[in-house]
Amino acid sequence: MSAPAGPAIADGRALRWGRVLGRWETLLVVVLAAVVAAGGAALPQFLDINNLADSTFNFSEKALIALAMALLIIVREIDISVAAILALASVAMGYANTLGVPAAGLACIGIGTGACCGALNGFLVTRFGIPSIVVTIGTMSLYRGIALVVLGDQAYSHYPESFGDWGQGYAFGFVPREFLVMLAFVALFALVLHATTIGRRVYAIGSNPLAARFSGVDVDAYRLGLFILAGTMAGLAGVLLTGRIGSTRPNIALGWELEAITMVILGGVSIAGGAGTIGGVFLAVLTLGMITYALGLANVPGILMTIVIGALLLVTIAVPASLRIGRPARR
Amino acid sequence: MLSMLRRREVQLGLIVVALACAVGFRAPVFLSARGLDSLFTDTAILVMMVLAQMLVILTRGVDLSVAANLALCGMLVARIGQFHPGVPLALLVPCAMFFGLVLGSINGLLIGFLRLPPIVVTLGAMSVFRGSIFVMSGGAWVSSHQMSPAFIDFPLQRLLGLPHLVWLAVGATLLAAYLTVYTRFGRELYAIGNHPVSARYVGIPIARRLFAVYAISGLVAGLCGYLWVARYAVAFTEIANGFELSVIAACVIGGVSIAGGVGTVAGAVLGALFLGVINNALPLLQISPFWESAITGAIILVAVVLNAREGPQPGRRILDAHAASESRAAAAGAEATVEP
Numbered sequence: 228m229s230a231p232a233g234p235a236i237a238d239g240r241a242l243r244w245g246r247v248l249g250r251w252e253t254l255l256v257v258v259l260a261a262v263v264a265a266g267g268a269a270l271p272q273f274l275d276i277n278n279l280a281d282s283t284f285n286f287s288e289k290a291l292i293a294l295a296m297a298l299l300i301i302v303r304e305i306d307i308s309v310a311a312i313l314a315l316a317s318v319a320m321g322y323a324n325t326l327g328v329p330a331a332g333l334a335c336i337g338i339g340t341g342a343c344c345g346a347l348n349g350f351l352v353t354r355f356g357i358p359s360i361v362v363t364i365g366t367m368s369l370y371r372g373i374a375l376v377v378l379g380d381q382a383y384s385h386y387p388e389s390f391g392d393w394g395q396g397y398a399f400g401f402v403p404r405e406f407l408v409m410l411a412f413v414a415l416f417a418l419v420l421h422a423t424t425i426g427r428r429v430y431a432i433g434s435n436p437l438a439a440r441f442s443g444v445d446v447d448a449y450r451l452g453l454f455i456l457a458g459t460m461a462g463l464a465g466v467l468l469t470g471r472i473g474s475t476r477p478n479i480a481l482g483w484e485l486e487a488i489t490m491v492i493l494g495g496v497s498i499a500g501g502a503g504t505i506g507g508v509f510l511a512v513l514t515l516g517m518i519t520y521a522l523g524l525a526n527v528p529g530i531l532m533t534i535v536i537g538a539l540l541l542v543t544i545a546v547p548a549s550l551r552i553g554r555p556a557r558r
Numbered sequence: 559m560l561s562m563l564r565r566r567e568v569q570l571g572l573i574v575v576a577l578a579c580a581v582g583f584r585a586p587v588f589l590s591a592r593g594l595d596s597l598f599t600d601t602a603i604l605v606m607m608v609l610a611q612m613l614v615i616l617t618r619g620v621d622l623s624v625a626a627n628l629a630l631c632g633m634l635v636a637r638i639g640q641f642h643p644g645v646p647l648a649l650l651v652p653c654a655m656f657f658g659l660v661l662g663s664i665n666g667l668l669i670g671f672l673r674l675p676p677i678v679v680t681l682g683a684m685s686v687f688r689g690s691i692f693v694m695s696g697g698a699w700v701s702s703h704q705m706s707p708a709f710i711d712f713p714l715q716r717l718l719g720l721p722h723l724v725w726l727a728v729g730a731t732l733l734a735a736y737l738t739v740y741t742r743f744g745r746e747l748y749a750i751g752n753h754p755v756s757a758r759y760v761g762i763p764i765a766r767r768l769f770a771v772y773a774i775s776g777l778v779a780g781l782c783g784y785l786w787v788a789r790y791a792v793a794f795t796e797i798a799n800g801f802e803l804s805v806i807a808a809c810v811i812g813g814v815s816i817a818g819g820v821g822t823v824a825g826a827v828l829g830a831l832f833l834g835v836i837n838n839a840l841p842l843l844q845i846s847p848f849w850e851s852a853i854t855g856a857i858i859l860v861a862v863v864l865n866a867r868e869g870p871q872p873g874r875r876i877l878d879a880h881a882a883s884e885s886r887a888a889a890a891g892a893e894a895t896v897e898p
Contacts, residue, residue, distance in 0.1 A: 372852025
């Protein structure tokens with residue numbers, strides 16, 4: 228996750244500075260540490276362990292979506308429809324709930340809806356060769372539209388008690404279960420992306436889809452699979468979110484797609500594809516989560532956080548780029 | 559004649575007319591002078607935004623910040639008008655345009671000169687702009703009674719029988735058509751989108767052109783910001799939320815390729831009119847407004863699928879696929895290696 232310490236080389240500061248900057252995750256660790264230090268110093272309640280544990284509720288579901296989004300962006304695709312998938316999954320669960328489906332069934336329906344939506348995205352992208360941004364702008368409108376049609380001006384609530392167990396529940400008395408789910412998926416995604424053939428192929432596709440295809444990678448199968456994965460994770464996030472807030476409203480998870488993409492980009496995943504780590508995304512999730520938490524404790528209105536998050540995104544990509552300018556390109 | 563029919567814009571035009579007739583068949587008021595008048599008035603802002611977005615997409619970019627830019631500029635002029643009622647409209651409108659231009663230039667600087675990916679930059683800018691509206695207004699609304707009558711009336715005032723809004727859209731269309739077809743600037747945008755590396759080799763100043771394109775996009779968003787606020791006589795933080803996706807959708811329906819280098823003004827305008835017809839028809843057909851989003855989404859998907867299948871010559875498909883991925887790879891490579 229962090230740069231290897233390595234023996235100190237007497238090679239001057241430029242190289243070391245370059246290496247530190249070159250390792251995006253190190254930068255994120257520094258930012259995260261700075262945020263936590265500043266928050267802890269300025270706000271007395273910041274380091275309270277229960278508060279910290281509860282603050283993870285705000286980003287655990289988004290992080291699940293961001294993990295799948297990271298893989299999609301690494302293979303040069305994107306899914307704008309994830310938040311709409313979440314909304315549709317939530318509506319499907321709400322509808323099933325009115326028919327008396329038990330909690331476990333509801334969760335399966337939510338995740339299944341997500342997988343189906345993702346499959347449609349993937350089918351349209353791979354079968355017709357349409358850019359994924361176009362497809363998912365369309366399906367975003369479609370999925371949220373269907374959710375609106377089913378929901379009308381109503382809201383679903385009255386979910387069974389046990390349905391909220393995973394969204395609201397705690398493990399060991401104070402750690403939200405959602406956070407543990409997220410940690411498990413972070414570990415799983417990191418393992419698959421960084422330690423398996425599947426992961427190497429994902430990078431290969433992102434670096435050069437054509438070369439990957441000529442090397443025998445079934446590029447379209449991977450793309451389809453990753454879209455289904457993104458839908459499934461959005462469905463899962465929908466299960467957790469619906470269980471946590473206990474209701475389904477038309478505006479559920481509105482704008483989350485942009486937050487998930489922000490997490491991914493901030494995590495050092497290149498929008499051009501082929502580069503990025505799960506560790507980086509995880510650190511970005513924690514950093515954004517801590518910033519949101521600190522601003523929330525300081526009573527800063529939510530919409531101001533969008534400025535902070537947007538500015539953070541711009542600064543993090545602009546600073547390395549402006550350092551690069553005027554320097555000869557490395558061959 | 560047959561070759562005319564093969565043209566995308568003609569097909570789309572026929573579809574729009576057919577759709578309008580179908581709606582008119584069910585609800586005759588739609589095709590009345592008043593119905594068409596309100597159709598064009600309601601679609602005018604979309605048309606202008608779509609034309610600006612088209613220039614951006616031609617260069618392989620995308621500007622997701624336009625709706626937030628529009629809302630921010632709208633709020634700015636609304637507040638200037640609210641607190642300084644003496645400021646004449648002739649000053650307020652340029653003010654909105656200038657402010658939009660400045661915001662767009664920030665995008666342009668980052669994308670053109672720092673060569674950052676447009677989708678990321680404009681995504682970040684979108685958040686910052688949207689949040690800034692809240693900062694500027696403190697979350698308060700500016701409603702109609704806080705705006706001067708001249709401020710509110712301008713967009714709907716008529717000149718030769720048509721509202722100013724429609725005239726502005728017509729003007730923007732003519733200007734964009736001239737720009738893309740007859741000027742060197744416009745042709746260079748196509749060149750940049752078709753093959754950035756070649757464009758650089760033939761000496762097109764890519765950074766300056768990209769800067770200009772995002773600045774123009776911002777300028778149009780600023781103008782539309784004033785028009786939007788005045789038209790609906792209200793300004794608040796969330797106005798035009800998600801409008802950027804309608805704008806991009808209209809471009810896509812109009813045949814502007816998100817991969818860059820392909821698109822015409824006629825197509826883009828028809829794409830906007832297509833969405834306009836649907837949006838205006840739904841209430842007339844007494845379809846619940848809840849259906850609007852689903853129908854729009856389904857139509858976008860059908861449009862892009864048809865567009866993808868009816869490519870110029872089926873036999874060229876593999877070549878096209880190669881060209882697309884090669885030039886994408888080249889673009890990525892250019893970003894890493896080509897240094898002035």
